[in-house]
Every structure is written in structure tokens, then in C-alpha cells.
Amino acid sequence: MSGIRLTERWITLKDDEVSSSLVKDLLCPVQDDLWVAAACADRVLDDIDAQRALIDLGLERTSSAVSRIEVAIHKPRSGCENLTSYFKENLTDARLCRIRSILLKRRDRLRTFGEIMENMGTHRFSETGPGIAADIEEEAWDDPWGDDNPEAGPSSTVEKPAIPPIPLSVFLTEDISLLCLSLASQAQFAALEVLTIRHSSEVFPIRFELISRFPLFIDPSKYRDFLPALDIQSGKELQSQGTPWRAEPDLVESDDVERALSRTDGLPEESDIADFNIQQVFCKKSELFSAEELVSWYKARVEDIVSSTGMVDMALSLVQHGVSQGILGLDELGEDLTLLARLTYDASGRDDEPSEPISRAEWTNLEPREVVRLYLAQSTPETVVNDIRRLVLPYLFVLESRCERAGKPDPGLVRRLLYDWILSTELGMIVPIFEASKPTHLASQRLISDDEDLARLALACLYGSNSVDDWTNMSRIFECLPAWSFGPDEDQEDEADTTITSLNSFLAPTTSRPQVSPANLLVFFKPLPAESLSRALDILDVHLESGEILARWGVGVPLRWFLQSAHNEVQQRAWAMKMARQIDAPIGDLDSEDIWLSLLEDMLKLARPEETDTYSAFGALSGDTIRQIFFRGLLSTGRFAIAKHLIQPRHGGRLLDPHTVDDICLDCSREFYDNASSGNYNHGDMKLAYDCLSVAPQTYRIQKEREFIEATSRISSFNVTSRSGVPMLPIEIRLTKDKLSLISRVLSSNETAYRHVEVLLELVRKLGYQSDGLAEVKTLAMVADTALQAEDFLRAFEVSDRMIKAVLRLRQNAPLGADSEPVREAVEVCWVACYQLGRQSEARDVDRKMSLLGRALELCPADKIVDILASWRKLEAEQIEQRREQTSLRHSRNGDTIKRTGRVRDRTSNLSSRLQNIHMPSPALPSASALASHTFSRVAAAFPFGMHGRSDEERSRSRERSPDVQSQARHALRKGVGWLLGADEDEL
Structure with missing residues (x-):
């Protein structure tokens, strides 16, 4: 394949397709060193082998340029100037040098990356992905919903190569500082260690920035190699020496070559490494820290850890490492962190634990008392002693040591702070402390080693407690106190008694101090010596026994009550009454006599009547007073059968004398009566009031009270009301001063009540008017008036006759006769x-009316005769007219008119002779109507009689038909005077 085709194939090849074999096959045949070197520098791969092949090939193709540069350097001209000229003339070599510099750095990075991967090694990964933790894999092994094959093991776990923390392509091109910071945030300490060793010159300036990126929750021992240390000789930070990959730099990395390349035009900028000013982003510290700066740095790092995570153990580990590295000034910080760690971990799980971690600044601002409280906030009675020994005492000893180091020793600090906590804690928590401080223990084993302090604390805690039922713990504390053996010393006893007496007034609550705390009480007991404390403990023993008895009967009090009520008869009497009335029997039935006898026995035990000087609950009360209070309580609960049995004489004498029993029964009965809401003595409190009287012998006073209750019940049966629609309460009946007014209320509230004369008279007698003739007369008068208003004239006449007989009988039996005030009234x-x-004109029985007017003339004062006589004369005229009509009628029938007329004249003649013997007063008198109204209003009209019978309109018409009462009176007077002078009736 030709070079052109090879280059085209290389250019079209993707990065992830590049391999070491392709590098060899496609680039090695190309003869152009510059193109091959540039191609090797141009690609940055994630495949280590392919990347290594590229770098090696690129360095190989640039080595010829290095040889030529060496020749140029050795020419006679100066090195830099010669190289500059050479690079200008040989631009290809300049470019090869620039590429070689890049590849050299890249090779160093590649070596570092390889070492990092070797240090990381390999680890197991689940098929579900490399992010699954090992503990999850273990849980999957036991998953009941997994593979049905019970023999299947963790076969899904396979060996995979370690995943690089940073991709190779990024690692080769990114700035070392950014790489380190990224690895620090991932806590990749192994990778960082390699970078720190192999690239120390670049990592050292950012060492503190690097540590600041370590997660605060990681144990500092895992990155201790990165923490600063102190060089004792220089007094500055110790700088570790790195081990770079190349001991000597390559020729192209020399200063001369770098300067010459920088002066050569036409070269591209070196853009392989990210170009930014790291100094502007991070704080680089190339200079070494002083000892003071190191201490400050450690303290700041500790504060960050504690305030951000609350993981005091991590901060303590950091300080311990700093001390091991020779950092001075961290001792006190280490002490604080040690104490704070104990608070955070050994005393953890507090209910009042703050939501935010406690920082060191907050810790240093805490008061020692608050720290002690936090240490023991979650302690239990079972753990409090151990917590004090392992948490509180070490803290207090540290405080004491600091005071000594500061030149201000405070030998009482430990005791003072420990005692303050004891005084502010509930009894259940301090019982184990007293038990761990018993005088029988060795002094080194006791939390409170001083016997006098132990007694003072116990007195203050017990008398300052609000508990009314925790007598078990109080007794346990008392059993831990020292038992001194002192002879009788009146001075010491007086001092203790004086202290107890002064506490009486001090414990009284005020607006500014509603309650006294145990700490306040300790001030009173501090001056007492052992002898006085022994006396105070004897008094405490009596109070504890008394408190247990009161609590057993449901009337418990705090222990300080015994100090407040000492020698106070009023307070003791009130509580004894409460004990007898609000009995809460511990066992059995309240209707059992044995329970009540036990109560009496305990009450007498609290009084201690056989002792003259006692601080017991009822020490100011005599035995007889206690028995009276007990008997009142027995009656107040309605146990009358038991009460009646207990007052019977026994072998040991009587419970109470008969007169006292009589008084108490009356008082209790009246209390029931006054609290009753209904007057019916068959129900409720009124029944209790009535039955209570059956306990005492039936004396006159008892019988009188029984009759009064019966009268109250009878009045209530008449539906008497005190105001509209509201029944009259028994207490209102008792408070009515004039009980006869109650008869008036009965008559006015019931239309037929006047018919039951005997019932009303019996009611009057039971209201307290036994053998009271005046009350009987007034009652009959009210009944007669009520019958009159109801126009029941027959019953009115009958009651009037009975009233007249009662008056005559009263006059006859009165010692002073008619001169006595009751008789006159x-x-x-x-x-x-x-x-x-x-x-009354409506009444038709003239004979009875004349008889009543005759009685009125007989009984009235002399100045009232004229008015009464006027009415009598009018009635006489009516009688004469009736008799004349009857005589005429009879004369026409049987001729007896003359005889009847003679008898009438004889009868008139006899009446005239009787009137001549009456002394007539001055005629200037008021009318008969006014006379009757004024007199009866003054005597009997105070009672609100009911108005029955005719309406007001009918009575008005009746008065219009009647002749003028005043003219009748004048006529009767003239007629009476004429009779006395012997004048003829017709002339008058």
C-alpha cells in the first residue's frame, strides 16, 4: 500500500478503532517523520497499549531532530542564538522538537496512569453493573426471591479490570492541578499518591487546596500521607521529595531550546494542555508554612469537619495525626475533641440532641454545668454512676487541670459541678449515686467521699423534692447516709432546730420565688457541723416515716411540707382533717372497721402524743384532737354504723366523751344539711344529715336538730320557693332568722295548706318553737287570715276560736300575766x-262575728275600743233587723211576737248596762279600717300571706256598698255615750 493510501486510511480511522497493530501497520511505513510525529501527537486515545504505541513511534520519529539540534548547539556561537537561527532555517526540526516535548510529557502521564491502574488492581463486580456495592451482593446471595436453585452461589460475580478514575484521554491532556482536585473529590488516594510522587513539583503548590477537596467524613488516617508535617529543625513545614519519571529532562525540555522555540515564528501554539490560569482559580502555596500557620490550618480543618459533619472522631483523628507530626499547640484542641467525642458517641441518643452537630466553637461556649447535663441527659439509673465516672469526671478533671495551668487553681470545681447536677436531678437518678457513696465503701470507690457533704446533699435533695409518692427512693437515699454516734449536745441540737425553724419561713412561697430549689436549701445546711447534721438526720427519719404514712392513705405531701408545718397547729389540723375525710384505703373495704382503726392508729402515730418535742406530721396536735378529727372524718364519709360502734366504751376506755360526740355529730349533720340540694330527708345529703344524728345518744340537742331536719323536709314537700321557680334550699331555711316566716311561705305557696292546722302547728314546734304560746298564736292568726282570704269562713271561725283559747291559756300560765311581752304581743x-x-261583711254567721268582735273589745287597748265598737254596733243593728224580721214572721204564724220582742228589749237593755261600765276614751280616733290595718301590720303582717278568695274588683264593690266606717264609728260613739247618759235610743 502506498504512503498516500496509508495516510488517507489513518485520517479516516476513528479513535476507538486505533490499536497498537494498526499504528504499526499504518504509520511505520510512512517516511515523512514530521507527518508521522504530528499524527502520533494528534490522537489521544483511551486504550493504553495503542496510546503507548503512538507515543513511542512519535518519539522515535523525533529523535533524529534531537541529534541535529545537538550538533547545532555545539557550534561556536552561543547556544540560544545558534538554536534560534537554526530553528528559523530548519522549521521542520523546530516543529519536531515541539511535538517531542508534548509526547515526552504525555509519556510521563501515561506511565503515571499505568502505575495508578496497577495500584488500584482488580476487584469484583456484579453483572448488574460496576456501581453495586459488595454488601448488596451479599444480600443478593440470601435473597429468597432469587434463583430457585438453593445450591446456586454468587456465580454472577466476575473478575473485571479496575475502572480508571479518570479516562486516559482526559488524564493525558488535562492540567495536573485539575486532575488532582478531581481525584481528591473522589477520595482516590492511591492515584493521588502516585501523582504526588511522580509530579511533585506541580502538585505541591496546591497541596492545601487538594486536602480541602477530600470528603470531610473520611477518616484522616486514610490520607495521612497528604497532611502537612512540621520540620522540628527549621520550624517550618516539612516538604517531601518526589520521584519523577526522568531524573534529567530531555534536550527539547531545556531552557535554551524552549527559549529558542518561543522565538521561532511559524510554530503553532502548544495547545495540548488546557490553557487557563490555575493561580486565579485556586490558591497556590509554593512557600512553606510556619508552625503557627500549620496550627491554624489544623484548627480550621477540624472546625470544618465538626461543623459540617458532626463526626468528632474524624476531627480527633486529624488532630492526633498532627500531634504525631510534631505540630505544637494542638493539645487543648485534642482535649476538647476527646471530650466532645465522648459527648457525641458515648452519650449519644439523647432526646434533646440538637438537629445540627455541635461545633467546637459551640462546645467552647457551653457552660460547664451545661456540659455535665448533656453528658448525663440520656443516662438511666442503671448507667448514671458509670456515666459519671467515664464521662463527667474526666471532663471535670480536665477543667481543673486547665485552671491550674492558667495559674488559677480551683480545687472545689469537681465537687461543685457534680453537686450542682445532683441537686437539679430527680430522685430516681440520684439514688444510685448515693448508693455508690455509702460510707461503708472505700473512699477511692465513692463518688461522694465526704460524709458531711453526703448528708447535706441528701437533706437538700429530699426537702427540695416535689415528689409526694416516691418514698421508696427517699428511704433508699436515707439508708446511704452516715450514722454518727455523738453524745447529747444541747448546743448542736439547738443549732439544728434553729435551722429547721428558719427553713419554715424560708420555704413559704412568694410571688418572686414560688418554690425553693434544692440548691437554695443547701445554703442552709452547709454551715452545720456533723453533730447538727446528725440531729437533722434524726428529724429527717421522722419525716420520712410520716410521709410514708400520709402517702399510704392517699394524702401524700412533699417532704418540705413537714418543715413548713412544723409546730403549726392550723396547717397540721387541716391536713389531719383531709386525711380523715379523703381516705383512700390501701387494702380492704372502707366499710371495714379494721381499716378505720388502722387509720386512727396511724393518725395517733403521726401525732406522737407521748412525746413532748416532735417534728412529726401532727406533732402540734394532742391525742384527743386527733381522735375528734378522726371521728369527724368517719362521720363525713357516711360510715355511721362503724362510728356508732367505735364510740361504745371498750376495755381501754371511750374514744371520746359523750358531750364531744354530741357536738361532733351536730356539726357533721349541719355540714351535710348545709350542703344538701334537696330538703327531702330520705335522699342525698339530707339523709346523711338525718342519719348522722343517730350515732350520738338522743339528747335534747340531738332531738331538736332531728325535728328541725324533719321540719325542713316537710317545708320542702310544700314546694316552697325562694324566688320564681327556684325551690328553697335547706341552707336558706337554716339562715332564715324568723322561722315563722317559713309558715307564711308555706301558706302562700299552697292553696290548701291552711286546712292542715295540726300539721302546721307541728311544723312550728319542730322549727324550734316547742312550748312557745306566742308562736302558736301567730301561726293560728296566719291560718285564720289565709282561710279568710280564701273565704273559708267556717274554718276561719274555728281557727280563731282556737287562737282565743290559746291566748287565754297563755295569759293564765304566764308568770307575769298580761304584763309579759310575749303575752302582750x-x-x-x-x-x-x-x-x-x-x-267581714261576706261572713254570714252574725253570732260568731259578734262573738269575735266582743273578744276584740275584751282584748284590745282602751284607745281602740271606739273603732271596734263601731263595727260591733253595725253588726248589732244587722242582728236586730234580722231578729225583727224573724219575729214578725213568727208573730204572723203563731202570735208570739210580743214575747220575742220583750226578750229582745231585755237583751238590749242588758247590753246597754254592760256598755255603761266601759270607759270611753277620747272620740278623736282613726277609722276602724285604719286601726286594723296599722295594728295587724305591726304585729303579724310581716308574713307574706297568700291572697285567696274574691278578686280585688269584687272587694271594691263590697266596700262601696258598705256605709262609711268613720261615720259608723261616730254614730256608735254617740250611741254609747247616750246610753251612759240615759238618753232614749230614738233620740240618738
Whole structure:
């Protein structure tokens, strides 16, 4: 094949079709060295063998030019000037030199690429593709959905050559800096190591930029050979020496040849390597770093790793490598990272772990107390002691050491920070700490080695706790405390008692400090010596026992309550009442007497009545007071049968004396009564109030209260209301000052209530008016008035007669007779009621009306006779007229008119003689109507009687038909005076 055809075939050949044999077959026969060298430099292939063949052939064809240049150099003229002239005269050799320079660099790159591939070796790949990881291949081996053949192994895995991190064509033509940075971002450390060794002059200036491209999550130990080190002798960065492929450069790479070529016109620019200013893109550091700059670089790299990834272990590995390379000033940074690594990994899994990693700057800004809290945030009671020993104490010792190095020693730092955490933690977490600090352990094994500190911390934690039911942990803490053996020392006991007393007021909540913390309490216990602490622990023992008892009965309190209520009878009494009333029996049934006896026993144990100086829960209460409170609680829960049985005399005496039982039963019954929503004593609280009275002996007071409850129930049955549509509550009935007004409410709320006179009188007696004649008279007066309003005149007359008899009986039995105030008031009520009924024109029984008016005349004061007499005279005239009509009718029938008329005159004559004996007061008196209204309003009209019977319009018409009451009174007065003077009736 001719040279032309070979060149044409080469030109049309694609890069991926080029092979080493084709290079030999197509290029070697061509005689034109320049064309062959240019063809070899023109193609950049991904096939290593083909590319090597091209480079070798190209260098072979340029070697003749090198020989000619050597001859030119040795001519007498200066090397550069001679070469420049030579290249101008021999442009072909100049071009061959330029091509040779390119091929030499390309050969070095090719060798580097080959070494990289050798270092990478071969690895296994799945048939699914080279990107599948080995762990996925292992999972595929166990995939139950895979091949049905159970004996099939990982036969799909085949051996394949290593895939180059960068294609050969790119590797040969790209800038070394860009290649290194690309490999760094891929973490191709083996390839980078080859590049660093073989091309050190080009890689060294970008060494820090190269490291910055390494992924931050990769362990620095994997790229430790790239990390800077310190030369101790020079105090600067240590520069490693590379091993380039050629110890001496080729002739065409000499400075003289390069200058001569640059001066030769007609040569194409060397465009094989990407042309850009690497200095403008990346920061090149050709000079060596000082020791301070190296420390700064390491710190910056550590901060990037921690802040970006949170992988403190990687940052710590970096620092450890720096220290091993002689970098000074990283000790404190290493300490911080070691402590931060323990927080990140050994104390990981915290619920409050921040979403962002903690940077070193954030770590250094954390307060020591906050660091201790973070270390133990996820600790459990089972792990807290070990966590303190392996996490907290090393951190605290580091802080203590730093203070010493800074010239400010703080020997109490470890204890102070550890104690602060203990004081701010719940009881369940600190119990193991106290158990690990028992005085029985060796001092070196104890977390808290000082016995006095142990006691002070326990007192502060227990009295500062809000727990009301964690007595098990409190007791476990108490069991870990030291037991000192001191003799009696009044001064030390007084000091402890003074501290307890001062805490009483200090623990009282205020607006600025609603609750006292354990840290605040520790201030009070710090000054106490061991003797006083021993006394305080004795008091604590009493309080723990008391707290357990209260919690057992469902009325638990925080331990500080015992300090607040010490010697405070009011607070202790209130809690004892709560204990007796809100009983929550631990076992059994509340209706069991044994449960209540156990409660009484525990309450007396809390009071300790046999001791004179005690700090127990109810130490300010006597035994008798406790028994009274217990009995009240028993009644308040409605266990009346048990209460009645317990007050019976026993071998050990009575629970309470009868009078006290009487008082308590009355108080509890009234409490039930006042809380009742219904007056019916067969249901609810009213039934409890009624049944409660059956516990005590039926004394007069008890019986009286029972009757009052019965009266309340009766009043409620009449549907008495306090306001429109709202039934009257029992508490309103009790608070009514004048209980007779309740009778008025009954009469006004029920139209037929007045018919049940005996029921109403019995109600009055049960309301507290037993043997009260005045109350009976007033009640009868109200009933008579109600009957009158209902126009039930027959019942009104009957009740009035009964009222008159009651008044006469009251006058007769009164010690002072008519001069006593109750008698006078009863008489006044009676005559007014008689007068009101006697003057009613609607009532037709004239005889009864005259009898009532006669009683009114008999009982009324002298200044009221005229008005009453007017009504009596009017009624008398009506009676006489009726009798005349009856006499005329009878005379026409049987001729007895004369006899009947004589009897009437005799009767009138007798009445006239009776009136002559009456002392007549001054005639200037008010009308009878005004008199009755004024008097009855003053005595009985305070009760809101119900108005029944005729309407107001009918009563108005009745009054219009009646003669003027004032004129009747004047007429009666004149007539009465005329009788006294002996005047004739017709003249009057």
C-alpha cells in the first residue's frame, strides 16, 4: 500500500478503532517523520497499549531532530542564538522538537496512569453493573426471591479490570492541578499518591487546596500521607521529595531550546494542555508554612469537619495525626475533641440532641454545668454512676487541670459541678449515686467521699423534692447516709432546730420565688457541723416515716411540707382533717372497721402524743384532737354504723366523751344539711344529715336538730320557693332568722295548706318553737287570715276560736300575766285577727262575728275600743233587723211576737248596762279600717300571706256598698255615750 493510501486510511480511522497493530501497520511505513510525529501527537486515545504505541513511534520519529539540534548547539556561537537561527532555517526540526516535548510529557502521564491502574488492581463486580456495592451482593446471595436453585452461589460475580478514575484521554491532556482536585473529590488516594510522587513539583503548590477537596467524613488516617508535617529543625513545614519519571529532562525540555522555540515564528501554539490560569482559580502555596500557620490550618480543618459533619472522631483523628507530626499547640484542641467525642458517641441518643452537630466553637461556649447535663441527659439509673465516672469526671478533671495551668487553681470545681447536677436531678437518678457513696465503701470507690457533704446533699435533695409518692427512693437515699454516734449536745441540737425553724419561713412561697430549689436549701445546711447534721438526720427519719404514712392513705405531701408545718397547729389540723375525710384505703373495704382503726392508729402515730418535742406530721396536735378529727372524718364519709360502734366504751376506755360526740355529730349533720340540694330527708345529703344524728345518744340537742331536719323536709314537700321557680334550699331555711316566716311561705305557696292546722302547728314546734304560746298564736292568726282570704269562713271561725283559747291559756300560765311581752304581743295579734274576721261583711254567721268582735273589745287597748265598737254596733243593728224580721214572721204564724220582742228589749237593755261600765276614751280616733290595718301590720303582717278568695274588683264593690266606717264609728260613739247618759235610743 502506498504512503498516500496509508495516510488517507489513518485520517479516516476513528479513535476507538486505533490499536497498537494498526499504528504499526499504518504509520511505520510512512517516511515523512514530521507527518508521522504530528499524527502520533494528534490522537489521544483511551486504550493504553495503542496510546503507548503512538507515543513511542512519535518519539522515535523525533529523535533524529534531537541529534541535529545537538550538533547545532555545539557550534561556536552561543547556544540560544545558534538554536534560534537554526530553528528559523530548519522549521521542520523546530516543529519536531515541539511535538517531542508534548509526547515526552504525555509519556510521563501515561506511565503515571499505568502505575495508578496497577495500584488500584482488580476487584469484583456484579453483572448488574460496576456501581453495586459488595454488601448488596451479599444480600443478593440470601435473597429468597432469587434463583430457585438453593445450591446456586454468587456465580454472577466476575473478575473485571479496575475502572480508571479518570479516562486516559482526559488524564493525558488535562492540567495536573485539575486532575488532582478531581481525584481528591473522589477520595482516590492511591492515584493521588502516585501523582504526588511522580509530579511533585506541580502538585505541591496546591497541596492545601487538594486536602480541602477530600470528603470531610473520611477518616484522616486514610490520607495521612497528604497532611502537612512540621520540620522540628527549621520550624517550618516539612516538604517531601518526589520521584519523577526522568531524573534529567530531555534536550527539547531545556531552557535554551524552549527559549529558542518561543522565538521561532511559524510554530503553532502548544495547545495540548488546557490553557487557563490555575493561580486565579485556586490558591497556590509554593512557600512553606510556619508552625503557627500549620496550627491554624489544623484548627480550621477540624472546625470544618465538626461543623459540617458532626463526626468528632474524624476531627480527633486529624488532630492526633498532627500531634504525631510534631505540630505544637494542638493539645487543648485534642482535649476538647476527646471530650466532645465522648459527648457525641458515648452519650449519644439523647432526646434533646440538637438537629445540627455541635461545633467546637459551640462546645467552647457551653457552660460547664451545661456540659455535665448533656453528658448525663440520656443516662438511666442503671448507667448514671458509670456515666459519671467515664464521662463527667474526666471532663471535670480536665477543667481543673486547665485552671491550674492558667495559674488559677480551683480545687472545689469537681465537687461543685457534680453537686450542682445532683441537686437539679430527680430522685430516681440520684439514688444510685448515693448508693455508690455509702460510707461503708472505700473512699477511692465513692463518688461522694465526704460524709458531711453526703448528708447535706441528701437533706437538700429530699426537702427540695416535689415528689409526694416516691418514698421508696427517699428511704433508699436515707439508708446511704452516715450514722454518727455523738453524745447529747444541747448546743448542736439547738443549732439544728434553729435551722429547721428558719427553713419554715424560708420555704413559704412568694410571688418572686414560688418554690425553693434544692440548691437554695443547701445554703442552709452547709454551715452545720456533723453533730447538727446528725440531729437533722434524726428529724429527717421522722419525716420520712410520716410521709410514708400520709402517702399510704392517699394524702401524700412533699417532704418540705413537714418543715413548713412544723409546730403549726392550723396547717397540721387541716391536713389531719383531709386525711380523715379523703381516705383512700390501701387494702380492704372502707366499710371495714379494721381499716378505720388502722387509720386512727396511724393518725395517733403521726401525732406522737407521748412525746413532748416532735417534728412529726401532727406533732402540734394532742391525742384527743386527733381522735375528734378522726371521728369527724368517719362521720363525713357516711360510715355511721362503724362510728356508732367505735364510740361504745371498750376495755381501754371511750374514744371520746359523750358531750364531744354530741357536738361532733351536730356539726357533721349541719355540714351535710348545709350542703344538701334537696330538703327531702330520705335522699342525698339530707339523709346523711338525718342519719348522722343517730350515732350520738338522743339528747335534747340531738332531738331538736332531728325535728328541725324533719321540719325542713316537710317545708320542702310544700314546694316552697325562694324566688320564681327556684325551690328553697335547706341552707336558706337554716339562715332564715324568723322561722315563722317559713309558715307564711308555706301558706302562700299552697292553696290548701291552711286546712292542715295540726300539721302546721307541728311544723312550728319542730322549727324550734316547742312550748312557745306566742308562736302558736301567730301561726293560728296566719291560718285564720289565709282561710279568710280564701273565704273559708267556717274554718276561719274555728281557727280563731282556737287562737282565743290559746291566748287565754297563755295569759293564765304566764308568770307575769298580761304584763309579759310575749303575752302582750299574743293578745295584740289575737284581737286584731278577731277584729278583721268579725267585721267581714261576706261572713254570714252574725253570732260568731259578734262573738269575735266582743273578744276584740275584751282584748284590745282602751284607745281602740271606739273603732271596734263601731263595727260591733253595725253588726248589732244587722242582728236586730234580722231578729225583727224573724219575729214578725213568727208573730204572723203563731202570735208570739210580743214575747220575742220583750226578750229582745231585755237583751238590749242588758247590753246597754254592760256598755255603761266601759270607759270611753277620747272620740278623736282613726277609722276602724285604719286601726286594723296599722295594728295587724305591726304585729303579724310581716308574713307574706297568700291572697285567696274574691278578686280585688269584687272587694271594691263590697266596700262601696258598705256605709262609711268613720261615720259608723261616730254614730256608735254617740250611741254609747247616750246610753251612759240615759238618753232614749230614738233620740240618738
